[in-house]
Amino acid sequence: MIPPAAFLLLSAVLFSLGVLAFFVKKDLLTQFMAVEVMLNASNLAFLAMAKASGQAAGQVIVLFVITVAAAEAVIGLAIIVLIFRQRRTIRTDELKDLRG
Amino acid sequence: MVRYFWLIPLLPGASALLLLLLGPRLSRRWISWQACLTVFLSFALSLAGFVHLVRAGHGSSGLAKTLLPWIASGSFSAAISFAFDELAAVMALVVTGVGLLIHVYSVGYMAADRAYSRYFAYLNLFTFFMLVLVLASDIVLMFVGWEGVGLCSYLLIGFWFERPAASKAGMKAFIVNRIGDAAFIVGVLFLLVNVGSSSFAAINAAPAAGVLGPGLVTLVAILLFVGATGKSAQIPLYVWLPDAMEGPTPVSALIHAATMVTAGVYMVCRLSGLFAASQAASSVVAWVGGLTAVFAATIALVQHDIKRVLAYSTISQIGYMFLGCGVGAYAAGMFHLVTHAFFKSLLFLAAGSVIHALGGEQDMRRMGGLKKALPTTFPVFLVGALAIAGVPFLSGFFSKDAILTSAFAGGHYVLYALGLSGAVLTALYMFRLIYMTFYGQTRATHPAGTAPHVHESPPVMTVPLVVLAVFSALAGFAGLPVLLGEKANWIGGFLEAVLEPAAHHLALSTEVGLILAATAAALAGIAMAFVFYRKRPDLPERTARSFPGIYRLLVGKYYVDEAYDAVVVRPLVRGAETVYARFDLGVIDGALDGSAAAAASAGKGLNVLQSGLVRDYALAFLLGAILFLGVLLL
Amino acid sequence: MGFPPPIPPSVLALAPLLALVAGALLVLLLEAFLKRKDGELPAFVAVFALLASAFFTVVSWNVGNSGVYLHGRLLVDNLALLVTGVLVLAGIAVILMSLKYAAHQDMNLGQLCGLLLLAVAGAMIMVSSSDGLVVFLGLEVLSVASYAMSGLKRQDRASSEAAAKYFLMGSFAGAFFVFGLALVFGTSGSLDLTAGLSAGASLSAFPAAGAVGLGLILTALFFKIAVAPFHMWAPDVYEGAPTPVTVFLTIVPKAAGLAVLLRVLLPLLSGETAAAAVFTPALSVAAVLTMFAGNLAALRQKSVKRMLAYSSIAHAGYLLVAIVAGDAPSLVFYLLVYLFMNGGAFAVLVAMSGRGFERASLGDFAGLGRRHPGLAASLSIFLLSLAGFPPTAGFLAKFYVFGAAVREGHILLAVAAVLASLIAVAYYLKIIVVMYMQDAEAAAAFDRDDPALFLVIFLGLLGVLQLGLWPGNALSLIRAAFNAF
């Protein structure tokens, strides 16, 4: 029997890797993908928790989170498209008109 | 009529107010009459009161009147209340009498001045404050008069304010006086807090009643006396008086010779109970007086400005008065005050007549030979000079003798010697003045090169001179030496009701000896002047050349002004300037502006952090999250 | 309450939300099918929906409708209703401000109104639930709509940059929320943010995982409220977003986030619990950081809009003080006042804009006191209120918040807060200096035919003065709601 804590730990690893990816990546799209990793890590955590406490709710929550991720992806891609149309680039570091 | 004695100060006061408000619209004639008449009425009232007191004799309680409950707060109270006793009567008579004459004289002297009404307003105002000072029955009210006369002195010295020297002299007078007044205030505070009353009666009774300890009495007396040195131009605060000669000459006569400057003496006499209770304070008074008497006289020897000679003479003579008070002879001090008021105002007015005659010339080196040209002025000037020199049977002789005798009788032989040598000097500088001014050839020059038209003054000026001359000659008989009988010193007896009596009595022979010595001193001085300035006019210069150091010192007035400037005024102003620049603008404002700048640069730093890069924002986010979680985990 | 409620409580509880959603759908349909795109009809519909929502909120309040509905996912209580009121008012203000602005700036008013209604709905969902998942979903609705609104000036580089930054950072923060929620869920076995944790908090040792979970959730909320150091997106986004949207962003997410924060933390912070010992100092530090970061950075701004953006960060710090003090009435009052003064100030900024341009730099305000005395005076009053000068409402709001902090023993926090507001005075006054004490180089004429906007400014003034001088009604309402004082 694999202890749920192991999954939880894995989710922590994935979450941290997602955070790291967010910093390492240079364009809006990939950075958002990093956020997706973080969300997935959360999902894993939810399921591990649900498993540990024997609640089915965990699974339901995962569905919601996936929906949220999808919604975010929609709006995110729209924004990225907008940016790309204006600047012909989606490099995040180019976004520095607003500063100071 | 005597019931209305409180009108004595108020009449000139009202006149002053009227003149200040309406002055420019009134005719000169009206102004002259109003100003003189009100002072005359005051004089008449004073005379009536005086007669009343004389008639009532010893044991009369004097007159008192409270006009207003002035300041009352907690345990502090001071009322506007006047009292008219023997001392006040004598002083009031001097103030109103001499004041009246000088008012009259001024009508002629100032006839051509543009600010005629202002002049008389100030003069009346001065009379008002002086009389408040004299009649005040409590020390706070006296201080009102005390400061008020200072103000008038300021106003009148700076009467011709367009002249920088006059304006400066007025300011100097006021500020130097204020230095004395600060000490005076402290003294008054001691009295108020410790005696619990501001009335003179209570204060004079306090040492005897044990309310004031001996140490405190000395302290208070000295503090008050410091105030007096300011007002009465004694060492070390005399420096303003010579400069005060920038004012119109009648003002010099009234304020800076006859009345205001003697207020210090009057005050000491007023508080004779306090001063007498402290041997130490009395010694200080006596020594300061004695030293000033000689010190000022030596400076007077070498002055060329006729008014300045008289100014130093005034300082010197007031020194005598303090000497008298200091050795316990308050009545003698007052007596000298009275006689001095006559002859010194006479001298000033006569000098004014001379200046008037010469069209404003004050330098004696450009005078000479005026004896003939000024047939009235010369004799009265001579009378005044003889009186101040102490030539027998003139007023100055008796009053000065009374002081010197008291000093000797009190065992203050050094002081006596000082006084005697001062007497020699007095005679010397006075006759130096006489010879330089009235004798010899005229040295007057005129811009056009011709001799100026020297003319005698109009009667409105000469009549007061004559009156004063008569008094200068005869006033001495009010206080004949005691050796002529118990009642001979009438003024002493009269004032005894108020003042502490002089304690010592001398043997007849000693007293005669002292009189002779004084006479000899006066004659010696006159003789020296005759030799130096009449017989051998080259001698002064040669003497000066043989003692160049001393001569320079004297001409430089001992460089006291310069010393004050270098030691007090300049460092103060320079220091303040430095502190203003370094501390006020530098440190305090610097700290304020610095903290503002620090905030601004902190803002700038934050703006740099706000780089516009999402990566940096996320980094801050992450950092915050880690710290926050860390705190929660700990 | 003399009449039996005509609507069942659960429906009534949902009614404000439903009104908004219905309104949003209607607006979007109108937008999609109407021929004239520049008409103001969608805006009127949206305002109507907001008013309806407000009406239902008031009805809910009046009938004392409070309770838990929909399996505990919907919580209607006084905090929810009050904050809903603030949210709705903010929504109305934003729409009224946008009428002309949208046309001038080439924005689609219908889409703006639809998104705005959805965003307000999201915020409303957030504040009327203690369920972590619902709060998260509400937050996401709010966020997604906000991202879109920020970028609505499609031709404007700044606007889309704001949207991108907001989106990127927002989704990043959102992930923290979810992970936190997972941990909380795991520790307490429940999604409820208050019940499970307050039970845990009463234990002597605060459970570490729960704490971290809560910490992660709070982090996301801090982000939304723009608490330092999670605030750094805010100035850029506030500056780049269309001005009415900035008004929205500075008020609505803050209000919603704070309400949730309050709901979550209030049980933890009251009393001498272990949680209080941890959270109080942490929150205090965050509050101080926020106040100073906002105010200090604002000092050197050349753009009034950005200055006000920083100012709104600083105000988040003051609001956090109310949280630390655990004083709900002062928090809500501050929010209400903040709505008026901040909204008013930005409204003046909107009034400065015209067809195709915005005037937001300090120089643009030079001599405004002479050219447009009414506008300048209004902005001055708003700024003075933001600075906390009596007798404006801003003062009273600060008075209650800082007073509550002191009452709860956080004196140093109060001292820091007043010092921070001193710094704030410096830059608020700078704007006034420019308006009144400098002369304009060029007097540009601008459109003064915007009655809706001037209505907003007027109402803002009214609110700022009314709440400053006679706040009695509002205050007693709020106090009664929390049974405090």
Added chain:
Amino acid sequence: MRDSDFGLTLAAGKTKYRGKFHGLGYLRYPVALCIGSVLAMILSRNQAHNALFLVLAFSCLGGLFGLLDAPFAAAAQVLVYAGAIMVLFLFAIMMFNLREPAPRERRTLRTFLAAILGLVLFAELAIAAVRAIAPGSVSPGEPDGLAGLGRLLFTDYLYAFEITSLLILAALVGALALAGKKEGG
């Protein structure tokens, strides 16, 4: 093996406790694959590859979900995430024509800091994760099955479910507003 030891084990790395890693049994392959593909995604500089690595990672996660008795979640994960969302991303990448790889990353202070902070964050999360489930509290309940899940979704979570519709509406309207075709030009 005690749960608390597990964290230590993993944290300490494989060198000392290599044997214990095998305690994961068959699970170690999907875990390794998952972590590996995320790492690959971090290291790769090609957006398309990134997306593909993520598809892989998410698929592995789907597998793990299944192991956690959440078959529906697993399915959704694979279908929605790996299938739909990531494809959308890939499509976007194509659309932007971002074929050339991102320029080589300079090791800046920021990246270094981010790595450090990421590590600290991981430590904190790990501590929380390890303490999240007290030993012995594991009480595997009966899996509800799909029907139960559906019931739950439409009773208990109805409100949340409805909110998601709002969310999607907002996202759609937003996307339309931002990226949609502009009327009249």
Added chain:
Amino acid sequence: MSAMLSGLPLVSIVTFLPLAGAVLLVFFRRGSARAVRATALGVSLLTFVLSLLLFFAYDGASGLPELVERSSWLRGGIDYHVGVDGISLFLVLLAALMTPLALLSSWRAVDDRIKEFSFFMLLLETGMIGVFVSLNLFLFYVFWEAMLIPMYFLIGIWGGRRRIYATTKFVLFTMFGSLLMLVAIFVLQAAYSRAMGSPSLTIADLAAVPLSPALQSWLFLAFGLAFAIKIPLFPLHTWLPDAHVEAPTAGSVLLAAVLLKMGAYGFLRLGLPLFPAAAASFAPALSILAVVGIIYGGLMALVQKDMKSLVAYSSVSHMGLIMLAVFSLNFEATEGAIYQMLNHGLSTGALFLCVGILYERTHTRLIADYGGAAARMPVFAGLFLVAMLSSAGLPGLNGFVGEFLCFFGIFAANKTLAVLSVSTVVLSAAYLLWLYRRVMHGPLKDPADRRLRDLDGRELACLVPLVVLMLFMGLFPGTFLRKMDSSVARYVESLRSKAPVVTALELPGRPGAEATALAEPER
């Protein structure tokens, strides 16, 4: 009189009439300068007349606040609670008197944005009066802070070249102090409701809160800082010269005449009564600062090149004396301090008016640019002189009475400090006379300068009332002191009863001091 007035909320009317006037002004047309000026002046004059009614209606027998109006405003102890007592009455009068004069003085000097100017002046008046009549701490603070706004605008819009620096410094500096005071108010409020069970911010109630010594000290420091900045106490004074120099004449007049008094008033009304023990323990330190301020201000005044900053530093010096008197904690000093506050208001107000009159003619405030003005402006010279002498404390004028009472009280409390403080007698004479000499005396700087015409009717109307009052207050201080007596007695009594540290002024028993002093003949 009071029967006739009973029922009228006189205090509120006096307080808010200017505000009403200000609001009225908003509706005036832009161009109607004359009407605006006349209205503003009329309103402020009416306020002054009504404030005179206050004077007559105030009985002052009990020493408690009279003409009290109280109605609940907000919960938490915040009431609308106003009234006057012997300490505040005259400050209200002062504010009501100085405002019309200030308005009159700017009749010509301000010709830009007259409407706004008058608006802010009237607003300021409400603020000033409000501070003095507030009996509730909250209300006090509201007025205290609100007053900054009009002053900020007055300096910032109609001020001199460095007006923005000056006005920002003024506002930030004063706010720094008052914000800390705000925190202290919170602490006090909390302490009160904890101790008494129900909240109150009524000043009289708050004095009853038991506070630990340490807390009391902190609170006193917080309140004290606010007041000390306002006064301003050395070394917190540097905002004052800047503000004065840059402010328009009317602003300077009100700043000097009324605003500075608020600091001292704050100590009297709040600082000392609320925290008597702390006040007593800090009194030595604050007294020393006050003395330093007296001398420092005087010396700085001596070296100023600008007339206004000279008068400003003279204010530092004079307010130092007032502070010293306040901290002498006895009856005479307190009464003297209040009286001196009025005097300083009149004399410094008049001095600023004088400077303004000169500035209007020549547009320079540098002393060096003047000389011999007295020749062309004899009437002005006279009035200026009186104002100056009043400031220098010449006996017979008001300044003396206050100064002497202060000296007396200070002396009773601490002889050394009293002696040091007496130096102001010399210093004030020095800097003022020197100023006068340089400006008014000497030869005319520019004989052709025709600008120096003498005063016109309006300017006379500004200065003459002040000069008349100076004389009146110098001769009849009883009129004023009588109304203060019981309030001050009550105040001192409460201080002594609560802080045994306070040294009582022990005088050799002279029961019924006034009576005997009046009756006593000279011998």
